[in-house]
Amino acid sequence: MAPPETAPFVAYKMDDNTQKVVVDKVGSLDATFNDPAMPVNDYHCAVYLNPLVARGGEHEEQDVAR
Numbered sequence: 001m002a003p004p005e006t007a008p009f010v011a012y013k014m015d016d017n018t019q020k021v022v023v024d025k026v027g028s029l030d031a032t033f034n035d036p037a038m039p040v041n042d043y044h045c046a047v048y049l050n051p052l053v054a055r056g057g058e059h060e061e062q063d064v065a066r
Contacts, residue, residue, distance in 0.1 A: 006029070007026045007027050007028070007029070009026075009027040009031065010023055010025070010026050010027070011023075011024045011025040011026075011027075012024055
């Protein structure tokens with residue numbers, strides 16, 4: 001899996017033999033949460049690193065499973 005500094009999300013899929021989970025797609029740094037990166041009519045899952053800014057201005061990160 002790519003480190004968060006190099007990819008904001010990683011999408012996974014089952015391999016062709018449905019024996020294990022493999023990386024399907026690695027997002028580019030300019031991708032956003034709303035960019036269409038997932039197949040519409042197929043089961044999918046991803047982990048997305050969502051940068052947050054707290055009310056006090058502190059930067060935080062939150063992993064979002066989708």
